[in-house]
Amino acid sequence: MLNTLGNAAYGFTDPPPNKPLVRAHEQQRAQVAKTRDIQPLKLNDKIQQYSVDLSVRYIKDPELEMTVKDVIKLKDEQFKQNLKGPLNLGFSDAAIWTKTTLVYTGEQPESRFLIEVDSTLIDHVEFYLASGGKVLSRDYSGYNTAFTSRPIGYPSQLFPFTLQQGETVDLYLRMESINSMHIPIRIFTPIGLAQHISEVQTFHGIFIGGVVIMLAYNLLMFLADRNRAYFYYVFYILFYLVFVTTERVHGLQLFGGIPIFLHKKYLAIYIWCSWLGAFSMGRHFMNAATYMPELDRVLRVAIHATLVSIFISYFVHPAEAIQWAVIGTAVGTGFIAYFSYTAMSRDIPGAHPYFWAWAVNFTGVGIYTLTIMGELPFNTFTEHTPQLGIICHLILMSFALAERIKKAQQQVILANASAMGHLKRYQDLLDNVAEGIFQISLSGRFIAANPAMVSLLGYRSADDLLTHSDDAILTCFEDPRIQRKVKRSLECGDSIQGLEAQLRTRNGTLRWAESTIRVILDEDGRPAHYEGLIVDVTEKVEQEKSERDHKEDRLLRQIAENSAQAKSQFLANMSHEIRTPLTAIIGYGEALLDESSSKQNRTDASNTIVHSGYHLLELINDILDYSKVEAGKLELEPLPVSVPEIIADVLQKMAPTMRANGLSFEVIYDTDLPEFIQTDPTRLRQMLLKICKYSAELTEKGTIQLRFGCSKEQQLLHCKVRDTGQGFTPEQLNSLIDHFTQVSPVVAREFGSIRLAMSLVHRLAEMLGGALTINSTRYEGSTYSLDIATGALIDTRWLSEDALPAVPELPKVAKPALDIEENVQFNGTILVAEDNPANQALMRLVLKRFGVTVDFAENGQIAVKKALRQHPDVILMDHHMPVMSGPEAINELRQRGYKGTIISFTASDAPDELAMLEQAGSNGILAKPIIHDELVCLLTQYLTPQNITT
Structure with missing residues (x-):
């Protein structure tokens, strides 16, 4: 080449x-x-x-x-x-x-x-x-x-x-x-031209004929030996021959014109293909990966660079391609010279003829180059040195390959003789080791086992084991799950390392054994059989189990003691938290009984009672929710949730509170947000409101900042609430998301309700595929980071900041614009089914101010009779009543053809009970205690307002 x-x-x-x-x-x-x-x-x-x-x-x-x-x-x-x-x-x-x-x-x-x-x-x-x-x-x-x-x-x-x-x-x-x-x-002259053409054609015929002979010889050697070095050498000679034919334009003489595959525009490709064969052949012939790893890395780079050059040469202009090929040839020549010399200096097998083959080739090219430059005279020797060099190169390289294969065969013969000598020693060692050693065929049967293996499995001899054990995996592993795992691993070509499992001996005894099994490959790299080692570890396992049982007993006792202490502290804290608003409710309720109190004092007392009642209600709801979470009975309802609506609802509810407390309130969007995500809207809204509420309570002045973002790759919605409040100490921060953590009584009393709320948010976030993390610096503020799983985000629309809600300038209420303090009158009749006298009196007091006609029933049976006789506009049906419950009464009315409006009210939020009310035929559900605003919305929906004063 x-x-x-x-x-x-x-x-x-x-x-x-x-x-x-x-x-x-x-x-x-x-x-x-x-x-x-x-x-x-x-x-x-x-x-x-x-x-x-x-x-x-x-x-x-x-x-x-x-x-x-x-x-x-x-x-x-x-x-x-x-x-x-x-x-x-x-x-x-x-x-x-x-x-x-x-x-x-x-x-x-x-x-x-x-x-x-x-x-x-x-x-x-x-x-x-x-x-x-x-x-x-x-x-x-x-x-x-x-x-x-x-x-x-x-x-x-x-x-x-x-x-x-x-x-x-x-x-x-x-x-x-x-x-x-x-x-x-x-x-x-004409005679001189004829002599010249005759000499040139004769010489080139002999030269190309010699190359073809060497190609055929090495091709036959490759087919006989299947050695990869021969394959790459044949590849090298083939493309060298194609290159010579193309460069000499022999296509003109053979075909009368130049066929496309011998056109000179592909000359650079044939040069690079020849180098690809030369590099690959040298790498495998010299076994560079073993003997010269540093040069092997360079060879791999050269091979990849050659492949890239072949691809590029097809697309670039032929002039640029041939110039690049010339540069590559110069670099490749220097590297091959260094590579072959290094191989020879390290005395690698076959390196000496490999070096001299390339040396002869390079010498011929060098002499010819000096000749055409005019530095050496033309003579019979100098004019033919390149061709003589390449022919000698091919012959020496072919001999080197043949010699290397011959030596390899001799080494195999010597290795086989040596292996036979070691075989007996190996067999003696195999028969006397304490560990079980075995071989398994690809079909799963034992094909060999040493005495220790036979003894462990309870058989009399190796022949007995091989004859009566149809499935080696079933014999060595008792657990069907482990059997399937081992079979899958071995079929995939993976090894089993240190697998500890039970096996059943032939007499039915269960024993523990540690197994190691690996796949043995044949010369072609295909699985031949499996080879394994098995050790009886029954005594060790039983001893470890005994120690582990003692340790687990101690740990369980310690956990029980700590849990009891933490739960006692929790109950004490909750008792404190519940008694605080109850004290206000009872105290201010007694103050209302004092007729001598001024109107302003009575109003302040009423507001305090209402505020304390709401706080108590929220605390009880948190306790009930957390109890359901701990018991595993809180059910989530993932639905397509509108992200803008959730954010807008939170902003509308929190904005008035923030302004009332003198706080700056802002919302920032770090990324575009999906329009819809898949989650539980009730719990997502509950978590955001709780974080914002307690962040505002712990901030006297400054800013409350909400940040929202979304990770499309992780499918997480990121919500952050940052405040400039008092922050937390490390002890306080560590206890915020686990209210059962033992802390000092001061911390427990000071942060009882927020510990419960944040623990609930943390557990809800985990159930929704996310997490809650809190970072805080004392007296500088806190950051609450809430991540929620969004579900698949493939078909949803992404909204930029312009399309997302901002902090409202005025409080916005998503219900009828009715002021509960105004004189609102409705036309209609209402039947209230309620067994508690105090609740009846409260409902009479509340409904009386709206001008409706009210009647009461002490249980569900009476409510059915009155409803069928009076046909009220709305029935308010309590859930739990004597004689006949609310769901039974509703079901009875619907079966008897009653089509009027029935609204259930209940203190339960259990999904199965709410579903029972809907299935019975309720038109809606009101939660106890009944909120006046919600009642007004209900009356507006089902009754006709008489007048609304503004």
């Missing part, structure tokens, strides 16, 4: 001329060296071949605009002289014009000559013969010119011309090529 690539890079493809031409060439060179002035090249009938190289003057035409007339008009001083060897201008986009003066001094009246532009890959060549400023003849040829269209059918460009005795002419050539412009030029 290297010698022909060098020719392609420099444009030199044929061997140099014979000895007469060498002498003429040397004489002409000596004359030019003396005079530094180019004399006309004298042609006669006695010399059959002439080298024109040192008689050439040239000029570049970068714009490709000069014509032959323009060039004829130029003076000799405007041309550059070629002073050494063939014309060599490298890669150039310019057109090259050459001028050579010829004079015929032969004895014949006229004589016929042929000029050869010895470059098979040159794109365009124009031939002009001129005298006295006039063009006498012209011709054209080029790379894509078919044989039938060429002046002479030959891969190089040939142009015939005739000279009269004593005639002096100027010969002009115009040349363009995307390849390197290294162009030897010769002139032949």
Whole structure:
């Protein structure tokens, strides 16, 4: 590859001329060296071949605009002289014009000559013969010119011309090529050309024939041995042969034209493919991964770079591709030389012939390069050194591969003999070890077992075990789940390491054993069988179990004691929290009984009672919710939830509280938010309101900030509440999300209700696929981070900040704009089914102010009779009543055809009880205690307002 690539890079493809031409060439060179002035090249009938190289003057035409007339008009001083060897201008986009003066001094009246532009890959060549400023003849040829269209059918460009005795002419050539412009030029007589073509074709036939023979030989060796090094070597020779055929344009001679797969635009690809084979063959032949890991890494990089270069060369311009291939060849040559020398210096098997094979190849290329540069004389040896080098390279490399395989076979024979010697020692060791050792076939049967294995499983002998055990996995593992796990692992090629499980012996005894099983592969890398080691660990397991039971007993006692203490503290704290609002309710209730109190005092007492009652209600609801969470009875109802609606609801409820406390309230959106997520809307709203409420209670002045974001990848909605309040100490912070944690009594009393609320939020967040984290700095503020799982976010719409709610300027209430203090009157009748006299009195007092007609029933049975007789506009039906409960009464009414409005009210929020009310036929549900605003909304929905004063 290297010698022909060098020719392609420099444009030199044929061997140099014979000895007469060498002498003429040397004489002409000596004359030019003396005079530094180019004399006309004298042609006669006695010399059959002439080298024109040192008689050439040239000029570049970068714009490709000069014509032959323009060039004829130029003076000799405007041309550059070629002073050494063939014309060599490298890669150039310019057109090259050459001028050579010829004079015929032969004895014949006229004589016929042929000029050869010895470059098979040159794109365009124009031939002009001129005298006295006039063009006498012209011709054209080029790379894509078919044989039938060429002046002479030959891969190089040939142009015939005739000279009269004593005639002096100027010969002009115009040349363009995307390849390197290294162009030897010769002139032949017809006889000299015939001799030259015969010699060249004979030599190339022998050379290519030798390459084909080596290709066939190594291909047969690969098919016989299946060695990967042979495969890559065949790959290398094949693409080297394709490269030579392409570079020599043999397609013209074989097909009359150039077939597409032998076109020179693929020349760079064939160069890179040859290097791919050379690198891969060297890596496997030298076993670089084992002997030279540092160079193996470089080889892998080179192989990948070669693959990338092959791909890129297909798409870039051929000129750029061949230049890159030349650079790669230079780098690859240096690396191969260093790689082969390093392998030889480390005495790697086969490295010496490998090194000398490449050394011979590089030496041939080096001698030929010096020859075409004019540093060495042309002779029979120098003109054939590249071809001799590559042939020697192929032969030495083939011998090296064969020798390496022979040594490998000898090593296998010696290894087998050694293995047989070790086999007996191994068998003795196997029979005497205490651990069970076995082999299992791929079908799952025992194929070998040592005495310890046979004894552990309770069999008499190895033959007995192999005969009566149909499934080795079932024999070694008692638990069906472990049996399936082991089978899946082994089928996937995974090993079993230190698996501790029970097995049942042949007599039915259960024992604990620790097993290790691995897959054994054959030479082709396919599973051959399984090999395992098993150790009886029954005593160890029983001892560990005994110790573990004692430790667990101690731990359970400690946990029980700590839990009892924490729960006692919790009950004490909750007692304190419940008694606080009850004290206010009872105290201010007694104050209301004092008729001497002023109206303002009675109003203040009423407000305090209502506020304390709401606080007590929230505390009781938290306790009940947390009790359900702890008992695992709190059921969530994931629904498609509108994120903007949830945020707007929280902002509307909290904004008045924030402004009443003198706090700044703001909302920030860190990212776009999904329009809908899948979660429980009630619990999400409950968590956000609790965090905002307690954040506001612990902040005397400053700002409460809500931040919202969403992670599409993690499918989490991020909610953060930041305040500038008093913050928490580390002890307080550690106890916030676990109210059973033991803390000091001071902390327990001070933060009893917020510990319960944050613990509830934490547990609800976990149930909704998220988490609550709290960060705080004492006297600087706190940050509550709530993450909630969103469910799949594939089809939802994403909303920017402009489409999301802002903090309302005024409180907004999502119910009818009715003031409960106003004089609101309704038309209609209401039947209240309630067994508690105090609740009856309260309902009579509340409903009386709205102007409706009210009747009462002490139980569900009476309510059914009155409803069927009176047909009230609305029935308010309590859930738990004597004689007949609320659901039973509703069901009875519906079965008897009653179609009026029935609203259930209950203190229970159990999902099954609420579902029972809906199934019975309730039109709606009111929660106890009944909130006046909710009652007004209900009356507005089912009764007609009489008048609303504003």
